[in-house]
Amino acid sequence: MATHHHHDDRGPELTDAARAALEQAGEQWTPMRASVFEALAGFEKPASAYDIAEAVSKAVGRRVAANSVYRILDLFVGANLARRVESANAYVANTHPNCLHDCIFLVCDRCGDARHVDADKVTSMVRAVAAEAGFVAQRPIVEVRGLCPECAASAA
Structure with a gap:
């Protein structure tokens, strides 16, 4: 991504x-x-x-x-x-504070872990949708709730 x-x-x-x-x-x-x-x-x-x-x-x-x-x-x-x-x-x-990216968080509902993934493509689409509505997006926040790989494997 x-x-x-x-x-x-x-x-x-x-x-x-x-x-x-x-x-x-x-x-x-x-x-x-x-x-x-x-x-x-x-x-x-x-x-x-x-x-x-x-x-x-x-x-x-x-x-x-x-x-x-x-x-x-x-x-x-x-x-x-x-x-x-x-x-x-x-x-x-932020483990790379010298690099500015929009990100999405993958938040595990079971263990509480939250991993971030740089997702400029995703947030650029969010910014574009906001712009079409006349809104200037300062900081898009995208979070996906679910199960991390470890919790998903133990749930199977």
């Missing part, structure tokens, strides 16, 4: 790429933003702001409010460091 392939960063490489992308966007990489990003990147599945606040609170040894985490996550989404899984009200770290 994607027109090119990505090297998905992990661990310190991902944090370095995220820091560079945020600073390139004119924002500061503060200790709290670093803590939120590291917590987000540590989740295997989409995480809510409350999940992330709890993880950051444990890491820094003091309570961190979910409202503060929401503000940082909004910044991260705007800077392409994270993506929001709308139907789950949760977030995932």
Whole structure:
């Protein structure tokens, strides 16, 4: 589906790429933003702001409010460091923050996993339909609910 392939960063490489992308966007990489990003990147599945606040609170040894985490996550989404899984009200770290694509999320109803696939062809069609209606689509969001390969195999 994607027109090119990505090297998905992990661990310190991902944090370095995220820091560079945020600073390139004119924002500061503060200790709290670093803590939120590291917590987000540590989740295997989409995480809510409350999940992330709890993880950051444990890491820094003091309570961190979910409202503060929401503000940082909004910044991260705007800077392409994270993506929001709308139907789950949760977030995932973008493993290639230097590359901007529209994507679709494949969300598993059984295990909660959400995988993203770059899908510029699909979202360009969504943008075209919106344009025909006189609407300017800023950020098309496409999510497909169902079963991931692992859950589908175990259900068979």
